[in-house]
Amino acid sequence: MKARKFFVLSGEHPELGRDEVAAIAKAYDPRSQFESEHRLLLANTSASLEKIVRRASFVRAAGEVAGTFESIPDGSFPIPRPHTFACKAVNLSSNPVDTRALEREAGALFAKRWNSKVALSNPNLVLYLIITDTARYLGYSPPMAVPPRPNKPYKHPHELSWKLARCMVNLSGVMEGQTLCDPFCGTGTILLEGESMGIGSVGIDLDMRMCRISERNMARNSYEPRIINSSFDYVRKIEERIDAVVTDLPYGTASRSSHPPKKLLRDLLLVVPSKKRLVLVYKKGLGIEDLDWSKKYEIFRHKSLTRVVVVR
Numbered sequence: 078m079k080a081r082k083f084f085v086l087s088g089e090h091p092e093l094g095r096d097e098v099a100a101i102a103k104a105y106d107p108r109s110q111f112e113s114e115h116r117l118l119l120a121n122t123s124a125s126l127e128k129i130v131r132r133a134s135f136v137r138a139a140g141e142v143a144g145t146f147e148s149i150p151d152g153s154f155p156i157p158r159p160h161t162f163a164c165k166a167v168n169l170s171s172n173p174v175d176t177r178a179l180e181r182e183a184g185a186l187f188a189k190r191w192n193s194k195v196a197l198s199n200p201n202l203v204l205y206l207i208i209t210d211t212a213r214y215l216g217y218s219p220p221m222a223v224p225p226r227p228n229k230p231y232k233h234p235h236e237l238s239w240k241l242a243r244c245m246v247n248l249s250g251v252m253e254g255q256t257l258c259d260p261f262c263g264t265g266t267i268l269l270e271g272e273s274m275g276i277g278s279v280g281i282d283l284d285m286r287m288c289r290i291s292e293r294n295m296a297r298n299s300y301e302p303r304i305i306n307s308s309f310d311y312v313r314k315i316e317e318r319i320d321a322v323v324t325d326l327p328y329g330t331a332s333r334s335s336h337p338p339k340k341l342l343r344d345l346l347l348v349v350p351s352k353k354r355l356v357l358v359y360k361k362g363l364g365i366e367d368l369d370w371s372k373k374y375e376i377f378r379h380k381s382l383t384r385v386v387v388v389r
């Protein structure tokens with residue numbers, strides 16, 4: 078059944094976070110519909126809330142939308158009565174709001190209405206009071222377990238952050254049981270994130286040392302290491318077995334590059350069949366900014382590194 082769900086996005090990359098959640102929801106329910114405001118995404122979707130939350134990298138809070146309210150939530154709302162609950166007010170508006178006072182007022186009101194207790198640790202339900210510039214939403218959520226992170230004992234300076242890697246896997250729309258390929262896999266960050274979400278993965282890297290690192294990182298998590306020591310164009314040989322390509326192009330300094338980045342990218346675009354989803358990240362300023370992408374995001378790391386994530 079479709080229900081209206083809310084997602085409060087982290088302040089890090091609200092645009093990426095919004096599109097990440099939308100891509101996950103659409104993978105499970107292609108008819109999902111969305112509305113968004115600054116750092117808040119509302120989704121009409123039958124995709125499971127828990128599944129989206131377990132996958133998404135940039136979600137701070139999420140739940141079902143019960144309705145809207147004016148100053149305090151004193152109407153009637155379709156919320157299952159919990160034994161214990163906590164109130165959490167989130168101010169996403171451009172005005173100051175006394176969130177503590179709002180939490181206290183709503184806590185007292187619902188405790189009386191439900192004959193339930195407010196419990197700050199391990200509540201059965203969290204009531205969310207979300208304030209934006211246009212509305213005040215009342216939402217709720219049962220406790221949701223955070224999945225354990227994959228272990229990554231073997232590292233390298235050129236590795237991607239797990240959050241960005243995970244977000245890129247999600248932007249590709251791959252689902253459990255499907256397979257992604259990272260043809261510049263390095264230490265295997267993208268492969269690990271995919272596997273931790275039940276997505277099969279194949280890694281390719283020209284550098285044997287990087288292949289070994291990826292293999293060991295995969296093995297440490299008991300994921301089947303399918304790492305091929307080859308150039309990226311090996312993708313052609315396995316295109317029937319993969320559903321998406323998600324990758325991080327070498328950019329010359331800390332990461333070895335076999336060809337100039339522009340040639341590498343153009344050749345990669347030739348070997349990845351156009352019907353396969355392609356998500357890649359590269360360092361801004363490699364002279365490959367002129368291509369057309371369906372989506373493009375810039376991520377500033379420091380003054381000499383801005384990353385560009387693109388989706389084809």
Ligand SMILES: C[S@@+](CC[C@H](N)C(=O)[O-])C[C@H]1O[C@@H](n2cnc3c(N)ncnc32)[C@H](O)[C@@H]1O
Nearest residue numbers: 236237261263264266283284308309325332335
């Ligand atoms: C930016 S790093 C990838 C880092 C990886 N995302 C991680 O988190 O560890 C790029 C990788 O591409 C590999 N590489 C360079 N040229 C290649 C080629 N022609 N084919 C395949 N891999 C290549 C390098 O050895 C390097 O490990």
